[in-house]
Amino acid sequence: MLLLHIDTAFLIEKIILISVILGGSLGVAMYATWAERKVAAIMQDRVGPNRAGPFGLLQPLADGLKLFFKEEIIPDRSTRFLFILGPCLAMLTALMTSSIVPWGPDFTLKNGHTVSLQVADINIGILFVFGVVSLGVYGIMLGGWASNNKFSLLSSIRSASQAISYELAMGISLIALLMMTGSLSLREIVAQQHGFWDGHWPTWNVFKQPLGFLIFLVCSFAELNRAPFDLAEAESELNMGYHQEYSSMKLGFYLFAEYINLFVSSAILITLFWGGYNFPFMDKVAAGVSPVLFSIICVLVLITKVIFMILFFMAVRWTLPRFRYDQLMKLGWRSLIPLALVNMVITGAVILWVIK
Amino acid sequence: MGNKVRTTMEKLTNRATAVDRSPLTFGERLYLPAIFKGLRITLGHIFKKKATVKYPEEKRPFSPVFRGLHVLNRDEEGRERCTACGLCALACPAEAITMEAAERLPGEENLYREEKYAAKYEINMLRCIFCGFCEEACPKDAVYLSETVMPANYSREGFIYKKGDLLIPHPQKQEQGNK
Numbered sequence: 001m002l003l004l005h006i007d008t009a010f011l012i013e014k015i016i017l018i019s020v021i022l023g024g025s026l027g028v029a030m031y032a033t034w035a036e037r038k039v040a041a042i043m044q045d046r047v048g049p050n051r052a053g054p055f056g057l058l059q060p061l062a063d064g065l066k067l068f069f070k071e072e073i074i075p076d077r078s079t080r081f082l083f084i085l086g087p088c089l090a091m092l093t094a095l096m097t098s099s100i101v102p103w104g105p106d107f108t109l110k111n112g113h114t115v116s117l118q119v120a121d122i123n124i125g126i127l128f129v130f131g132v133v134s135l136g137v138y139g140i141m142l143g144g145w146a147s148n149n150k151f152s153l154l155s156s157i158r159s160a161s162q163a164i165s166y167e168l169a170m171g172i173s174l175i176a177l178l179m180m181t182g183s184l185s186l187r188e189i190v191a192q193q194h195g196f197w198d199g200h201w202p203t204w205n206v207f208k209q210p211l212g213f214l215i216f217l218v219c220s221f222a223e224l225n226r227a228p229f230d231l232a233e234a235e236s237e238l239n240m241g242y243h244q245e246y247s248s249m250k251l252g253f254y255l256f257a258e259y260i261n262l263f264v265s266s267a268i269l270i271t272l273f274w275g276g277y278n279f280p281f282m283d284k285v286a287a288g289v290s291p292v293l294f295s296i297i298c299v300l301v302l303i304t305k306v307i308f309m310i311l312f313f314m315a316v317r318w319t320l321p322r323f324r325y326d327q328l329m330k331l332g333w334r335s336l337i338p339l340a341l342v343n344m345v346i347t348g349a350v351i352l353w354v355i356k
Numbered sequence: 357m358g359n360k361v362r363t364t365m366e367k368l369t370n371r372a373t374a375v376d377r378s379p380l381t382f383g384e385r386l387y388l389p390a391i392f393k394g395l396r397i398t399l400g401h402i403f404k405k406k407a408t409v410k411y412p413e414e415k416r417p418f419s420p421v422f423r424g425l426h427v428l429n430r431d432e433e434g435r436e437r438c439t440a441c442g443l444c445a446l447a448c449p450a451e452a453i454t455m456e457a458a459e460r461l462p463g464e465e466n467l468y469r470e471e472k473y474a475a476k477y478e479i480n481m482l483r484c485i486f487c488g489f490c491e492e493a494c495p496k497d498a499v500y501l502s503e504t505v506m507p508a509n510y511s512r513e514g515f516i517y518k519k520g521d522l523l524i525p526h527p528q529k530q531e532q533g534n535k
Contacts (some may be wrong), residue, residue, distance in 0.1 A: 043398045047408040319394040335385075 008194040011043045011114060018099070018119055025098050029259035032310060036259075039314040057315040064208065067252035073318045074246050080147040086143030087246065087253035092258060093136040096262040100125045101185045104299040107291040117177050119185055125186040126174060129268055130167065133223060136261065137163045140232065140242050141223075143254065147245035157243035158325065159232035162222055166294040170219035172340035173212045176347040177272065179209055184267075190276035195283060204275040211343045215336055221266050221331065226313060229328060267307035270302065274309075277302040307319075368440040423488045423501040425516070426479055427524050431469055434526040437498035440474035444490035444499050452483035453490060467491070481506055 034049060034056065039046025049056030072085055104117035122128050137160050137263045144156020181189050193203045206213045222229040233241035270276060278284075278296035286294050323331065383389060409416055418424075429437050439455035458475035460468045467473075490499050507513055 043401045045401055045407050047406055047410065050410070137509060207409050278486060315395060316391070319398040 006018055013110045013115060015117060017117070021098050021119065022095065025260050026256075026261055026280070028263045028306075028310075029341070030064070030261060032259040033063065033255075034060050035310070036314050036317075039311065040318050043315075043318045063320045064252065067249050069224050070251075071100060072248040072250070073245075075147060075149075077148045078245065082142045082146035083245075084209045084250070085259070086139055086146060086148040087243075087250045089135060089140075089142060090139030090251045090257040091190075093132050093139060094257040094264065097261075097264045097268065099128055099265070100128055100186055101271055102190050102276060103302060104295045106294040110290075117299065121185060121187045122294070124184045125189075126178070126184045126272075130171060133164070133265075134167060139254075139257065139334070143246065144242035147242075151238045151240075151244050152242050152244045155232045155234075155244075158238075158241060159225060161329060162225075162229065162231060162332075165329060166222035166336070167218040167338045169215055169332060169336035170223065170346055173209075173215035173219070176212045176340070177205060179211050179347050179351055180342075186271055186276075190271055190278065193275040195278055196275065196280035203278070204273065206273040209273070209343075209347070211339065212347075215340050215343065216269065216273065218331075218336060220269060220330070221313070221316070224261055224313070226262070227317040228323050230317075230322060231325055232329060234322060237310065239332060260311060262313060263306065266306045266313065267302070270305045270309055276303055282303075323352070359429045382453040418503055422503055425481075425490075425502050425504040425506050426490070426522055427486075427502050428477065428501050428519065428522040429498050429500055430524055432527065433466070433470040434528050435465075435467060435521065436473055437469055437496045438474045438477065439470040439472045439476070439498075441472075441494055443493040443495060443497065447493035448484075449487060449489060450483045450485045450498065452480045452485075453480045454480075474519065476486065477515045479522065481517055482512065482517040 036236045037059070038056075040046075041209075049059040052058035052062045074080060082313055099119040100122055102118040102121075106114050108114045118229060124217040141156045141157045144152040144154075144159070147153075183189060183192075189205070193205060195203055197203065199310060201207070220242045221227075225232045232238075234239075238244075243251055246254060284299070289297070429436055429515055438455075440455050442455060442457075445451075445453040445455060454476070455474045455478070456476040460471050460473055486501065488501050491501050
């Protein structure tokens with residue numbers, strides 16, 4: 001009966017944390033759609049959504065409601081099971097990644113119970129991210145293939161090959177980072193970036209690995225299927241891309257998964273390179289306030305950073321035109337991968353001979 | 357001599373430049389300087405004035421010669437001015453106006469100004485091109501184009517405006533109503 005001996009407090013704590021993160025991700029993704037439209041509007045000297053509620057803040061609700069009430073169409077010639085599985089998988093993988101992001105430092109309650117603001121501290125955290133992100137391609141691939149439409153299939157193949165190509169450069173750029181941190185656990189990596197200044201050098205990884213960050217950033221644009229790499233949704237060539245045949249909330253799932261991906265990958269980017277929840281003078285703040293309040297401040301710092309990252313992604317989307325497919329592949333294979341390799345070799349040499 | 361055939365196309369402006377197809381330099385192939393330049397431009401638009409007029413709350417003034425929805429006028433005592441002469445219908449290039457004349461009966465002097473009046477007066481707003489010729493043709497100053505935009509409607513029938521839709525409110529009755 002020892003197997004059934006479950007720590008109830010632990011279970012409740014995790015369930016609460018998971019619900020909060022799930023709700024939070026969905027909420028941020030909802031408002032990311034609103035923010036995207038606002039950012040686009042501002043950059044084009046327009047006003048953007050402003051009818052539903054103050055500043056159009058209820059617009060995402062209205063959009064969601066509209067999608068729910070739309071007629072659900074499953075094409076006759078589609079592979080029904082896979083057609084439904086596609087958007088589910090896209091949504092699932094989008095949400096799964098958020099489980100390993102450390103949202104804030106641990107804090108101890110008055111009864112001595114330590115609460116961790118990370119759903120699962122896996123020691124192979126980054127590998128898990130890569131695994132789940134690659135799984136996300138299946139959502140797109142299945143959707144595109146199962147809808148039995150040439151354009152969808154073309155788009156999903158494009159998307160898959162793009163994701164695979166850029167995952168390589170992404171992985172190699174991260175290897176350089178991992179050589180410096182010596183750990184795959186995200187919690188460890190964030191702990192190493194404590195504060196902002198360790199007396200000699202900024203602690204955040206972006207200052208130690210600027211080229212690695214750049215490559216990772218470019219690759220995340222490609223992984224997220226966002227402009228300038230949104231080849232999968234090139235309207236002029238493929239109509240709507242892999243979600244051409246989808247309607248109602250299944251379409252909503254695809255669109256929504258994209259924004260959750262945007263949120264989660266921004267969070268991972270911040271965690272890996274921009275110090276996660278760390279901020280300058282955090283030790284002084286920690287000494288001044290209670291541990292619970294300090295954790296909340298840290299979470300807010302992380303969220304602020306993530307929002308800035310999302311806004312940056314959006315600014316780039318509304319600035320750059322789309323790459324051509326051969327240019328995309330050329331950039332991935334002939335520029336980013338060699339660059340990432342060079343970065344890795346330089347990092348290795350520096351660790352071997354300079355830092356020791 | 358006048359019909360000289362042009363063999364090469366003349367340039368309309370002096371702004372045309374040949375397309376530069378030289379390969380990208382290293383700096384250009386980095387893309388990053390160009391991306392930052394682009395971001396500076398787009399982010400600069402945050403502080404620019406919006407071009408939008410928030411329509412229902414904010415309306416742009418019409419031009420002084422704007423021609424909107426028709427009205428049928430009354431005189432100071434509230435009598436209909438229209439005598440159903442048919443000049444507006446004749447002037448109408450879109451043939452949007454139909455009317456039927458009737459003779460004023462004794463006792464209706466407070467309703468109609470002249471001995472003849474329009475028993476039926478219809479303007480098909482789907483045909484109307486808002487040229488204002490009816491307004492110019494009217495010898496009795498009865499039909500005017502107002503400054504109202506034609507409202508939308510769900511059915512075609514709704515666009516055929518009857519006399520009741522076109523007549524302006526009775527001035528004296530309105531005053532009584534306000535009291």
